[in-house]
Amino acid sequence: MKLAVNIAGVTFKNPVTTASGTFGSGAEFEEFVDLAALGAVTTKGVASQPWEGNPTPRIAETYGGMLNAVGLQNPGIELFCRRDIPHLKEKGASIIVNVCGHSEKEYLEVVERLSGEPVDLLEINVSCPNVKEGGIAFGQKPEALFHITKAVKEIARQPVVMKLSPNVTDITEMARAAEAGGADALSLINTITGMKIDIHRRQFVLANRTGGLSGPAIRPVAVRMIYQVHKACPLPIIGMGGVMTGEDAIELIMAGASMVAVGTANFHDPCATMKVLQGIETYMKNYHISDINELIGCI
Amino acid sequence: MMTMIKGTAMVLSQKMIADGIYDLVLSFPEAARLAVPGQFVDLYCRSAARLLPRPISICEADAREGSLRLVYRTAGAGTREFSHLKAGDSLEAVGPLGNGFISPEDAPARNTEKVLLIGGGIGIPPLLELARRLPGEKIAVLGYKDALFLKDDFDRLAGRADPALGSLRVAVATEDGHYGCQGTVLDLIREQKLEGEIIYACGPMPMLKAVSAYALDRGIKARISLEERMACGIGACLGCITKVKHKDHHTNVHNRRVCKDGPVFDAGEVDFS
Ligand SMILES: Cc1cc2nc3c(=O)[nH]c(=O)nc-3n(C[C@H](O)[C@H](O)[C@H](O)COP(=O)(O)OP(=O)(O)OC[C@H]3O[C@@H](n4cnc5c(N)ncnc54)[C@H](O)[C@@H]3O)c2cc1C
Ligand SMILES: Cc1cc2nc3c(=O)[nH]c(=O)nc-3n(C[C@H](O)[C@H](O)[C@H](O)COP(=O)(O)O)c2cc1C
Numbered sequence: 138m139k140l141a142v143n144i145a146g147v148t149f150k151n152p153v154t155t156a157s158g159t160f161g162s163g164a165e166f167e168e169f170v171d172l173a174a175l176g177a178v179t180t181k182g183v184a185s186q187p188w189e190g191n192p193t194p195r196i197a198e199t200y201g202g203m204l205n206a207v208g209l210q211n212p213g214i215e216l217f218c219r220r221d222i223p224h225l226k227e228k229g230a231s232i233i234v235n236v237c238g239h240s241e242k243e244y245l246e247v248v249e250r251l252s253g254e255p256v257d258l259l260e261i262n263v264s265c266p267n268v269k270e271g272g273i274a275f276g277q278k279p280e281a282l283f284h285i286t287k288a289v290k291e292i293a294r295q296p297v298v299m300k301l302s303p304n305v306t307d308i309t310e311m312a313r314a315a316e317a318g319g320a321d322a323l324s325l326i327n328t329i330t331g332m333k334i335d336i337h338r339r340q341f342v343l344a345n346r347t348g349g350l351s352g353p354a355i356r357p358v359a360v361r362m363i364y365q366v367h368k369a370c371p372l373p374i375i376g377m378g379g380v381m382t383g384e385d386a387i388e389l390i391m392a393g394a395s396m397v398a399v400g401t402a403n404f405h406d407p408c409a410t411m412k413v414l415q416g417i418e419t420y421m422k423n424y425h426i427s428d429i430n431e432l433i434g435c436i
Numbered sequence: 437m438m439t440m441i442k443g444t445a446m447v448l449s450q451k452m453i454a455d456g457i458y459d460l461v462l463s464f465p466e467a468a469r470l471a472v473p474g475q476f477v478d479l480y481c482r483s484a485a486r487l488l489p490r491p492i493s494i495c496e497a498d499a500r501e502g503s504l505r506l507v508y509r510t511a512g513a514g515t516r517e518f519s520h521l522k523a524g525d526s527l528e529a530v531g532p533l534g535n536g537f538i539s540p541e542d543a544p545a546r547n548t549e550k551v552l553l554i555g556g557g558i559g560i561p562p563l564l565e566l567a568r569r570l571p572g573e574k575i576a577v578l579g580y581k582d583a584l585f586l587k588d589d590f591d592r593l594a595g596r597a598d599p600a601l602g603s604l605r606v607a608v609a610t611e612d613g614h615y616g617c618q619g620t621v622l623d624l625i626r627e628q629k630l631e632g633e634i635i636y637a638c639g640p641m642p643m644l645k646a647v648s649a650y651a652l653d654r655g656i657k658a659r660i661s662l663e664e665r666m667a668c669g670i671g672a673c674l675g676c677i678t679k680v681k682h683k684d685h686h687t688n689v690h691n692r693r694v695c696k697d698g699p700v701f702d703a704g705e706v707d708f709s
């Protein structure tokens with residue numbers, strides 16, 4: 138059974154990775170998961186400087202999902218390179234680093250700093266507020282996405298994956314903008330903006346008022362968007378959004394994903410990534426699929 | 437080395453011990469062996485509509501029996517689901533999680549040390565195991581809104597004079613005044629002139645703030661157990677942070693994770709503003 142997949146020239150031993158921000162730097166899950174058994178570990182968004190993130194509460198559960206407004210708290214690229222990358226390497230993990238920033242300059246500082254590091258892919262999170270554009274995310278305007286992609290591509294030493302936000306009218310327009318900017322691959326979907334109100338206290342549940350919705354509740358949106366993007370644009374896709382089981386992962390793969398990230402499911406079961414991988418293998422056995430690549434975008 | 441266990445815990449017993457307060461005993465042997473006072477377990481709901489684990493403090497851990505006792509209040513749908521569990525049922529759990537009350541540098545070896553164990557409401561349960569294991573001249577200062585629970589357990593422990601473990605006295609305050617001193621735990625401490633060289637506290641935020649101010653004022657050390665909304669429970673998602681006065685070495689910012697670096701913190705390090 139062949140499980141290896143290829144994203145932008147990089148081969149991963151299987152199609153299961155972690156969704157950025159749900160798996161820390163990997164180390165936090167080590168007692169539950171053999172990091173080397175994953176296709177790759179995708180790390181929490183990292184910026185040029187440490188970020189304090191949002192006030193609490195940052196988390197709210199919703200039906201079949203959750204809202205988060207962590208606000209991209211991160212220790213900054215220096216400590217990340219000194220502590221987290223060597224640790225992942227020592228554990229034998231393939232590494233996808235998720236990058237965030239408030240301005241083009243900040244993104245580029247991180248990408249530059251990573252140029253000599255043993256990182257397999259860069260995943261650029263364009264859902265961060267763009268300070269210059271009055272806080273509108275880079276990922277919500279095709280021109281802004283095109284420019285940031287192009288700028289990153291010019292200096293990046295590793296293949297560049299642009300992570301698309303679902304909070305747009307036409308996801309294919311964004312995919313094409315990233316493609317035009319030179320992206321090597323796309324990942325989708327990031328969280329969907331939501332809100333929860335505590336009706337007993339008449340106040341917002343999250344200190345930030347709004348948060349990103351994730352978990353099984355958003356999976357149909359992820360499947361639809363992956364499908365649309367796969368039809369509209371030839372770039373390989375890392376798919377995510379509500380994957381809980383191997384069957385869910387197969388659904389995203391059939392829609393067009395070459396690799397699948399497990400996110401919120403890690404909170405429901407710290408062994409979720411391993412179970413998703415086993416579930417994929419079981420599906421392939423049952424349907425006599427010898428190579429996972431046969432299933433990518435088969436619908 | 438394993439520090440936490442993921443597994444299926446079996447319900448040994450459950451009963452309601454006060455209005456809306458449940459006393460749940462689980463068989464979860466590996467976790468029971470590892471547990472120290474102040475740690476918690478994450479319990480998972482059966483319904484996948486409720487994805488996130490519910491953190492519940494360990495009230496008692498019996499390594500020999502392989503059991504954990506949890507005392508919780510029904511707060512919403514998740515804890516209501518747990519309240520229907522009966523002996524023989526099982527549920528998914530991860531634990532023990534967090535750091536526990538006793539920090540290594542405190543070295544609570546002297547059983548002459550005067551200790552105040554201050555608990556408010558549903559913050560009382562984790563103090564029971566602490567009272568059992570901690571040496572010293574201990575006073576359990578328990579504050580209730582109305583109905584008492586677990587007081588008998590503290591009384592029993594107090595009555596069992598094991599000199600190796602020092603002594604235990606129990607003092608009670610109730611908001612409605614139907615038992616003990618009327619008022620808060622701090623009213624009780626002041627009224628009865630209760631004194632300690634170190635404080636361990638768990639309870640609602642206003643109580644913890646007041647206890648911290650009291651301790652700081654007197655220059656005594658206080659270890660307080662905090663609560664925050666959690667997702668992963670194991671330090672990965674950064675959902676559950678508390679603000680701290682100094683930059684934390686792990687997060688590299690002025691935040692520490694309640695689930696992993698806590699839930700117990702030195703009162704002096706927490707930034708309440
Ligand atoms: C470290 C720690 C130890 C705890 N120990 C105990 C204990 O020993 N006994 C006890 O009765 N309660 C304890 N709690 C509070 C307990 O976790 C919540 O009451 C419980 O999660 C509520 O779940 P629910 O589904 O009934 O309520 P809902 O309000 O429906 O829960 C919705 C979501 O909010 C979260 N949530 C709600 N209230 C709290 C809260 N107070 N703290 C953290 N998350 C919350 C839930 O986990 C869930 O994700 C503890 C909390 C923490 C953080
Ligand atoms: C707590 C939390 C933190 C996240 N942090 C990041 C992040 O730092 N960068 C990023 O690109 N996406 C982040 N995400 C989005 C996830 O990577 C993923 O795109 C999204 O949650 C959908 O997948 P899921 O439903 O499987 O969780 C975060 C999601 C959650 C729940």
Ligand code: FES
Nearest residue numbers: 667669673674695
């Ligand atoms: S709950 Fe995820 S870091 Fe504490």
